[in-house]
Amino acid sequence: MLPEFDLVMPRSLNEALQVLAAGSPEVLPIAGGTNLTVDMRSGRYEPKVVVDIEKLPELKGIRRENGQICVGGGVTIAELLKDGLVAETAPVLKSACALFANPLIRNRATVGGNLVDGSPAADTAPSLLALDAEIELTSQDGKRRLPLDEFFIHVRKTARQPNELVTALRWALPKPGTGSAFYKLGLRKADAISVVSVAVVLEAEKGVCRKARIALGSVAPRPVRAKNAEEFLTGKLLKKEVFEEAAALTAQAVSPISDVRASAEYRRRMSAVLTRRMLEQAAEQTGWKE
Amino acid sequence: MEPKVITLTVNGRKHQVALPPNITLLRALREYLHYTDVKNGCEKGDCGACTVILNGKAVNSCLVLAWQADGGEILTVSGLGTTSNPHPIQEAFADTGAAQCGFCTPGMVLAAKALLDENPHPTEEEIREAISGNLCRCTGYGPIVEAIQIAAERLAEGGQK
Numbered sequence: 001m002l003p004e005f006d007l008v009m010p011r012s013l014n015e016a017l018q019v020l021a022a023g024s025p026e027v028l029p030i031a032g033g034t035n036l037t038v039d040m041r042s043g044r045y046e047p048k049v050v051v052d053i054e055k056l057p058e059l060k061g062i063r064r065e066n067g068q069i070c071v072g073g074g075v076t077i078a079e080l081l082k083d084g085l086v087a088e089t090a091p092v093l094k095s096a097c098a099l100f101a102n103p104l105i106r107n108r109a110t111v112g113g114n115l116v117d118g119s120p121a122a123d124t125a126p127s128l129l130a131l132d133a134e135i136e137l138t139s140q141d142g143k144r145r146l147p148l149d150e151f152f153i154h155v156r157k158t159a160r161q162p163n164e165l166v167t168a169l170r171w172a173l174p175k176p177g178t179g180s181a182f183y184k185l186g187l188r189k190a191d192a193i194s195v196v197s198v199a200v201v202l203e204a205e206k207g208v209c210r211k212a213r214i215a216l217g218s219v220a221p222r223p224v225r226a227k228n229a230e231e232f233l234t235g236k237l238l239k240k241e242v243f244e245e246a247a248a249l250t251a252q253a254v255s256p257i258s259d260v261r262a263s264a265e266y267r268r269r270m271s272a273v274l275t276r277r278m279l280e281q282a283a284e285q286t287g288w289k290e
Numbered sequence: 291m292e293p294k295v296i297t298l299t300v301n302g303r304k305h306q307v308a309l310p311p312n313i314t315l316l317r318a319l320r321e322y323l324h325y326t327d328v329k330n331g332c333e334k335g336d337c338g339a340c341t342v343i344l345n346g347k348a349v350n351s352c353l354v355l356a357w358q359a360d361g362g363e364i365l366t367v368s369g370l371g372t373t374s375n376p377h378p379i380q381e382a383f384a385d386t387g388a389a390q391c392g393f394c395t396p397g398m399v400l401a402a403k404a405l406l407d408e409n410p411h412p413t414e415e416e417i418r419e420a421i422s423g424n425l426c427r428c429t430g431y432g433p434i435v436e437a438i439q440i441a442a443e444r445l446a447e448g449g450q451k
Contacts, residue, residue, distance in 0.1 A: 004291045007311030007357055030355065037314065037353045038334045050311070054358055078347070102423030104338055104401070107347040108354070190422030 002040050006049045013058035013138070016165065019051045021140045023163040029053045031074055032108030034101075035117045059112070059167060062086060067173055073112030073136075073166035077124070078103070080111060089173055092180035092199050093127040099184045100124070102191040112166035115148070118156040118222070125152070125223035126199035127182055128169060129215035136168040143167065152222035177204045179285030181278040184217075185270055187261060194218045195262045196270045200278040202238070204286040209233045214246070214275055219254035219267050226253035226275070238283040247276035296360035300325060301369025309356050316340045318356035319366065327368040327396050331425075338424030341397035342366050348404035350423070367396035370403060379403055382441040383434070390428030398424045402438045411442060 010016040020027055028047040030036045031054045039045045053059060059074025062083050069089050071080070080086050081097040100106055100114075100123040114124045115135065125148075133148045137160055148169075151159045160166065174180075180201040186192025197217035203210045212233035214226040229249035236242045256267035293308040300323060307322050316333070319325040319342070331339030333352045340351040343365040371377035376384070379402050389395040398421060405412055405420035412420065417438045418431070426434060 002312040002314065004310075004312055006291060007355065009357060030358075033353045033355060033358070034335055034350075037355070041333060050355075052355070052358055102338075103404070103420055104341060104348050104350050104423035105335060105353075107349050190419055 002037070003043070003046055005040070005047050007052060008049060009052045010056070013056050013165070013167070014140075016051055016053050016056060017138065017140045017163070019049070020163045020165065023161065024048075025162045027051060027162065029165060031059075031110045031113050032076065032105075034105050034109040035113060053165060059110075059165070064173075065170070068170045069173065071111060071169045073168055074110050075112075077101075077106040077109050077111065077114070080124075081106065090127070090131055090171065090180075092130055092182045092201060093124065095182035096123050096127040096184070096197070096199065099186075099190075099192075111169060115151065115169075116158055116160050116166055118152070118154075118158045120155060120220060120222055121194050121197075121218040122223060123184065123194065123197065123217070126197050126215040126217045128171070129223055129225055130180065130199035130201040130213040131171040132201075132213060133169050133171040135166060136170070137161070137164040138167040139163040139165075145170075149225060154221045157222075175203055177210075177286050178202065179204070179282035179287075181281035181285070183274050183278055185274060193261065196256075196267050196274060198271070198274040198278050200275070200282045202233075202279070202282045202286055204238055204283065207238050207286075209236050209238055212246075214250055214279075216250070216254060216271055216275075219256040219271050221255070224254065226250040228253050229275070233279075238279075238286070240280075243276050243279040243283070246279060247272040250275040294357060296357055298323070298356070298359060298362060298364055300364045301366060311355065311357055313356045314352050315342070315344070315354040315356045315359045315364075316351040318359075319351060319364070325366050325368065328366050329393055329396055331393070336425070337394070338397045338401065338421075339394055341400045341424060343400055343404055346407075348401050365400070365403075367399050370399065377403075378444045379406070379438070379441040382437040382444065386433040386437040386440065388429060388433040388437040394424055394426040394428075398426065398434055402441065405438070406442055406445060410446060412438070414439070 026048040029051045059072040077100045182199045184197040185195045201213040212230045229246040251272040254271045256264040258264045319328045329339035331337035335350045335353045342351045
């Protein structure tokens, strides 16, 4: 049985923001309900008021906008997975969506919900971090955009204020010479919670790395970037020894815990192994052969 | 917690039902409208026993608030076919022994239906992926995968629906 709450069904974003305007943590938005319904049943969250944002048209749609891709916060994982624009401009995100839970959950779960949940294992987070995505938060007071890297704070803690909704995510169109790769290590092939996940995006010119993004899930209290490895890679020739060094640096950037799925030590080692492999794959896609 | 009258069209039949806001679609279907062919397994989106097709998409009905489905079209396994007139997917499940205890079967059949509607000629890998949200503790999945393959063939040969 779910605990008691009032359910408000606004018809527009403005109406929804009005309900959230008091900024009370006891008022929570629901979209697909794949997290919140479960969390209310377990007692993790006990909202007095739930605001249904699932069908708000302002949170829907995937489009090109001023040299960027803009995805509404209420877009489902299944919609991302099927979208041509995502496949073309952000294959690293498409790969993550293909391994996101299972088809039933993907039909309901939204990208905004996946991020606000604040789970270190959020499947879309590493790819969106590696894409340098920006997250748009909207309240009655207006909109603000921040780099996704500044959005994640700790386990179940994000920069979202109680009066805000995640209205959009944006990332830049890939430059020529961009390569990317994603890997989710789980305990089974589908419907798994990641043990370690790694997303890599590289921009290269004649084999020299111009920009590197390495982001990992389930290896720290929040989805993290290996900024030390990114910096190390920048300006380097993309080759085996360089990838090995970057992978070793990545292992230093993570702070995993041991849990029912894996030990901290295993997670740290796999962070290095998978990062090296993803760097190799991404480098190959930049069109450069060592 | 005031109840509200919502409209759910289940297997083509329109129902109006007064429900409080904290009732999931699963409970609305089972306890208010008596569609007990929709099974209640884990109630947290892990097992897929409660799978229904809501507005064309296979979903865990335990995670949907019933009010969110107001005005929606729902297909449950009993709307797919009957014992005397089974759907080709149901027939294939019977033929291969894809149901043992039967608890996962309604959800499994609907996950298969959602797959074949979108992809009439799935590979084995695609079938396994499509039912990855539906747990079966009896069969080891082999006969289920086989049933879906057979159903795909029969549907392609012009089986009805």
